[in-house]
Amino acid sequence: MSLASDLFIPTLNQQGFAVPKLDPFSKRFTEPTSGTLLEIGAAFGFATLKALANGANVYANDLEPKHLKQLSDAADGKGYRGLKTIAARFPDELEFENETFEKILISRVLHFFTGEQIQRSLRKIYDWLSASGELIVVCDTIYFKHWEAVYPEYKKRKNTNKRFPGEFNEPLKHAEKWGQHLPEFYHFLDVESLSSFFKDAGFDIVEAGYINRKNQFPDELLYDGRESVGIVGRKPCK
Ligand SMILES: C[S@@+](CC[C@H](N)C(=O)[O-])C[C@H]1O[C@@H](n2cnc3c(N)ncnc32)[C@H](O)[C@@H]1O
Numbered sequence: 001m002s003l004a005s006d007l008f009i010p011t012l013n014q015q016g017f018a019v020p021k022l023d024p025f026s027k028r029f030t031e032p033t034s035g036t037l038l039e040i041g042a043a044f045g046f047a048t049l050k051a052l053a054n055g056a057n058v059y060a061n062d063l064e065p066k067h068l069k070q071l072s073d074a075a076d077g078k079g080y081r082g083l084k085t086i087a088a089r090f091p092d093e094l095e096f097e098n099e100t101f102e103k104i105l106i107s108r109v110l111h112f113f114t115g116e117q118i119q120r121s122l123r124k125i126y127d128w129l130s131a132s133g134e135l136i137v138v139c140d141t142i143y144f145k146h147w148e149a150v151y152p153e154y155k156k157r158k159n160t161n162k163r164f165p166g167e168f169n170e171p172l173k174h175a176e177k178w179g180q181h182l183p184e185f186y187h188f189l190d191v192e193s194l195s196s197f198f199k200d201a202g203f204d205i206v207e208a209g210y211i212n213r214k215n216q217f218p219d220e221l222l223y224d225g226r227e228s229v230g231i232v233g234r235k236p237c238k
Contacts, residue, residue, distance in 0.1 A: 003218055011043055013064040016108065018043035021216045022050065025138050025207075025230030026107050030054055035102025035130065040090045041109030045071035048083065057082035059101075063089055091121040099130040107138040108228070111187050115164030115197075118187070122201035131237040135203060136230070138211065142166075142188040143226040154188055166193055194231045203233030 004010050008017040022030065029037065030050035039048045042060040044067055051058050052075055060083060062068050068085040075083045088094045090109075104125055110118055125135050142154055150168065157165035166188035191208045198205055210226035217227060 003221070005218055007216060008218055009044065011064065012066045015043075015063070015112070018046065018067075019108070019216055020046045022047055023107075023138060023211045023213075023216060023228060023230060025136050025211065025232065026105060028134075028232065029103050029105040029136050030056075032056070033102055035133075036100060038096075038101045038104045038128070040094075040104065040106045042071065043067045045074070047105055047107065049074060049078070049080070052080035052082055053078070055082070057084075059084045059086060059096075061086045061088060061090060061094060063087070091117070091124050094124075096128045098127045099133075100128050101133055102130055103134045103136065104129060105136045105138075107136075108140055110137060111139040111189055112185070113187060114185075115167060115187065118197050119200065122197060122203075126201050126203070126235060129235045131235060133235050134206065135198070135233045135235075137194060137198075137233075138228055138230045139189045139194065140228050141190060141210070141226055143210075143223045144221055145223055146221075147188075150188075164193075166190070190229055191231070194229060198231060198233040201233075202236070204236050206232040206234050208232070 007021060008019065010017055026047045029047055032054040033056055037051055037056050037058045039058060040061045042048050042062050045060050048058045048060045048071060060068060060071055065087040068087055072083065072085055129135060142151060168186050170184055195205055195208050208231040211228035211230050212225040213222060213227040
């Protein structure tokens with residue numbers, strides 16, 4: 001079964017799919033601003049293009065240079081001037097001066113990171129944001145049909161003191177029904193775990209909640225209206 005469609009564009013490096021229809025958290029990133037923005041794991045940069053259309057200056061990062069070339073070509077084609085692209089592996093290969101950005105978006109990337117990588121990532125981002133700057137994170141959750149068989153183990157772990165209960169090596173071992181496109185490591189995140197990562201990194205939480213992906217993801221993937229989770233954290237003014 002191929003999931004590729006107008007709603008789900010396959011990445012060129014086997015890193016899942018890019019989603020052209022923006023969820024409400026990603027839309028917040030694109031709202032007009034005079035500050036500089038950073039999108040991490042932008043793929044073809046659908047959120048970045050909208051922010052550029054609204055007049056922002058945006059740094060767009062991705063692992064895959066071919067994604068960023070398509071993004072630059074699209075921006076050039078529309079006459080947008082505020083784009084800089086950086087091909088690098090976040091967080092280790094990406095460096096910026098402290099207090100460079102007003103908003104940073106990481107959409108559908110951190111569920112590929114271990115808990116320790118997430119902690120390290122948020123610490124770096126905290127420094128890169130200006131005072132009152134916002135970090136916006138969107139992740140896919142466990143609430144998909146194909147993860148149903150993993151859910152009991154996840155729920156069990158959440159009731160223990162396990163440090164990162166959502167970390168699963170080879171989750172397919174628990175989910176035999178459905179296999180294509182699923183990675184070997186997956187970190188199931190939810191409102192509680194993401195909020196805890198944000199608080200530990202020093203952010204004030206502005207908003208956190210689940211995202212119903214009806215009309216954004218293919219219908220066959222939809223589960224119970226919690227297919228993704230979004231969070232907005234603000235760096236406090238000291
Ligand atoms: C599932 S796609 C999400 C694309 C887009 N942000 C969205 O929400 O539709 C994940 C993207 O993140 C990129 N990526 C994964 N790990 C990364 C890392 N450590 N640093 C930078 N980019 C990364 C992949 O190359 C891919 O383009």
